[in-house]
Amino acid sequence: MTDADPVRLYRTVRLIRRFEQRAVELVHGGQIVGGIHPYLGQEGIAAGVCAALGVDDVLAGTHRGHGHVLARGADPARMLAELCGRLTGLNSGRGGSMHAADFSIGVLGANAIVGASGAIITGAVWARRRQGHDTVGVSFFGDGAVNEGMLLEAFNLAALWRVPVLFVCENNGYATTMPVAGAVAGSIAGRAAAFGIRAVEVDGQDPEAVRDASAAAVGRMRSGGGPELIEARTYRFDAHHTFEHAVRLDYRPPDEVSRGRARDPVRIQGERLPDADRAAVDAEVEATLDAAVRFALESPEPDPADALTYLYASGLTVRTGGG
Amino acid sequence: MPRLSYRRALTRALADELARDETVFLLGEDVQVGASLVTTGLAKRFGTERVRDTPLSEQAFTSFATGAALAGLRPVIEFQIPSLLFLVFEQIVNHAHKFPLMTGGQCSVPVTYLVPGSGSRTGWAGQHSDHPYSLFAHVGVVTVVPATPADAYGLLVTAIRHDDPVVVFAPAGAMDVRDDVVDLEPVPLGRGRVHRYGDDVTVVAIGHLVHDALAVAEELAGQVSVEVFDPRTLYPFDIDGLTESVARTGRLVVLDDGNRSCGIAAEIIASVVERIRLLAPPRRVTRPDGAVLPFAPALDRAVQPSREQLATAIHLTMKDSS
Numbered sequence: 096m097t098d099a100d101p102v103r104l105y106r107t108v109r110l111i112r113r114f115e116q117r118a119v120e121l122v123h124g125g126q127i128v129g130g131i132h133p134y135l136g137q138e139g140i141a142a143g144v145c146a147a148l149g150v151d152d153v154l155a156g157t158h159r160g161h162g163h164v165l166a167r168g169a170d171p172a173r174m175l176a177e178l179c180g181r182l183t184g185l186n187s188g189r190g191g192s193m194h195a196a197d198f199s200i201g202v203l204g205a206n207a208i209v210g211a212s213g214a215i216i217t218g219a220v221w222a223r224r225r226q227g228h229d230t231v232g233v234s235f236f237g238d239g240a241v242n243e244g245m246l247l248e249a250f251n252l253a254a255l256w257r258v259p260v261l262f263v264c265e266n267n268g269y270a271t272t273m274p275v276a277g278a279v280a281g282s283i284a285g286r287a288a289a290f291g292i293r294a295v296e297v298d299g300q301d302p303e304a305v306r307d308a309s310a311a312a313v314g315r316m317r318s319g320g321g322p323e324l325i326e327a328r329t330y331r332f333d334a335h336h337t338f339e340h341a342v343r344l345d346y347r348p349p350d351e352v353s354r355g356r357a358r359d360p361v362r363i364q365g366e367r368l369p370d371a372d373r374a375a376v377d378a379e380v381e382a383t384l385d386a387a388v389r390f391a392l393e394s395p396e397p398d399p400a401d402a403l404t405y406l407y408a409s410g411l412t413v414r415t416g417g418g
Numbered sequence: 419m420p421r422l423s424y425r426r427a428l429t430r431a432l433a434d435e436l437a438r439d440e441t442v443f444l445l446g447e448d449v450q451v452g453a454s455l456v457t458t459g460l461a462k463r464f465g466t467e468r469v470r471d472t473p474l475s476e477q478a479f480t481s482f483a484t485g486a487a488l489a490g491l492r493p494v495i496e497f498q499i500p501s502l503l504f505l506v507f508e509q510i511v512n513h514a515h516k517f518p519l520m521t522g523g524q525c526s527v528p529v530t531y532l533v534p535g536s537g538s539r540t541g542w543a544g545q546h547s548d549h550p551y552s553l554f555a556h557v558g559v560v561t562v563v564p565a566t567p568a569d570a571y572g573l574l575v576t577a578i579r580h581d582d583p584v585v586v587f588a589p590a591g592a593m594d595v596r597d598d599v600v601d602l603e604p605v606p607l608g609r610g611r612v613h614r615y616g617d618d619v620t621v622v623a624i625g626h627l628v629h630d631a632l633a634v635a636e637e638l639a640g641q642v643s644v645e646v647f648d649p650r651t652l653y654p655f656d657i658d659g660l661t662e663s664v665a666r667t668g669r670l671v672v673l674d675d676g677n678r679s680c681g682i683a684a685e686i687i688a689s690v691v692e693r694i695r696l697l698a699p700p701r702r703v704t705r706p707d708g709a710v711l712p713f714a715p716a717l718d719r720a721v722q723p724s725r726e727q728l729a730t731a732i733h734l735t736m737k738d739s740s
Binding site: 153184185186187188189190194196197198203204206208211213214215216217218219220221222223225226244245248249251252255403404405406407408409410411413 | 467472473475477478479480481482483484485486487488489490491493508509512513517518519520521522523524525526527528558560580581582607654
């Protein structure tokens, strides 16, 4: 089931990279209100993990979630429309950047509470398997989330009930501005190991290394091996959130930033391709995103009268707040 | 006519739904042996795959249920202690409740949170005696507080079949109530029930307090004609049904086992006075502001709304309007 094609892997990292850069431009242009948490620099993780998944699998991520949704195959135009708050967005303009979801491809939501996806995915995979599907799940989270009890409880449940969930920790070194050394006692892999969960560390800047580690884990999980954890070491090229451009937080040494940016997953994967192939992908991605930006900006905004549509799946209606 | 206890009514509702719908499953702490006496016998009948004991991981198993619901199942979680809802408030409010809107209608989260033994259990002190239904009504999670065995059955069945999260508070003070039960059937959400008709004052009573209100109404019969209205669900609330009652009586007293400030009693009063002009200022009988239930039985009782307080409130309301 693993997609071993280096061109497609490059296409995914390139698509996420350019999507994020275009989205940042739209934030600064005022078309994306509220800002975004850019995934720039971490593209290899989403691309590598998703290349190891099959159509029946499910995933959930975090507020820094664009990469996961795109790598899973969501339509970049509808995704960008969602970031712009348009009716044509994946979530009809109700979720925005931090909650982009596409249930049709098994993306059960990006969650702004950083340790939340683990237990949700564990429940979803358990339920799907009970219904006879050969589903595995992926829970993406950052290094900050390993300090939230909810996630450690999920490790325990998944291990205890042998639910095949791949816990993917994207260790970019910082929980907002808190360095991992000041926040995590012991090691991230060690926390999984304490629950009997097999854990490996992988170079998150190498998309193929992530894919290979994920494929191996997914293979073992499908054979009944229980949950696993991958700690992908990565670096976020940009701010925690686009608001940092305004407030100028100072917490990363400049030489660390340059060293981090030097290990670029898009370049690393691109260099594995013949120049002509790479150029073709770049052009195709550019055209896709040009069309996506046009689609997003030309799409209608939701009607304020429908602000609470979808509040209740049961159709329950609510009293209005006025007078 | 068979006599059914409130507790057994809950068990029967769970059993009937587990039998009716393969997607229903139950999870919680000690549910296999039935430590709360509500899930007794269910694991034996339906198997431990569908009646699952969980580790003491309230936050994880609450979100596990959310995930299972997203994938098409209908989980029912039993919480042994009402105060555990504070621990999982985040998982219910921030995830289960918000997902349908945040995803633009891509999903539903049909989870039922059953809390048998909510409120004071006499002598269980500060962290086992809360009755936090107002919090859930405030955030817009469907909130159910049945008073009688038939309503406990009917509302739990409805909750399990409902497509959104529902918290079912089964008050400790009602668990041993027994009733003659003819038909057991689903009870719709958002529809109150008049337990006793009266002409002078409408008393809204919640959960086990319905029985206290009925007792007070009986004591006062001859002096004051008291109507007892049981909303049964606090969210959605049967404001039409209550308005109809208060429009006739002209007076309103609310009996609520929650804290006074920002409690459901305040909401009920505000909703009524927005609609109709009363003959006297409304009154509420509640726990004190910010109450924590003390241990000693006399102290525990002292902070719970009492029949005496209710009788006094009714008298004052009558006096204010004369």
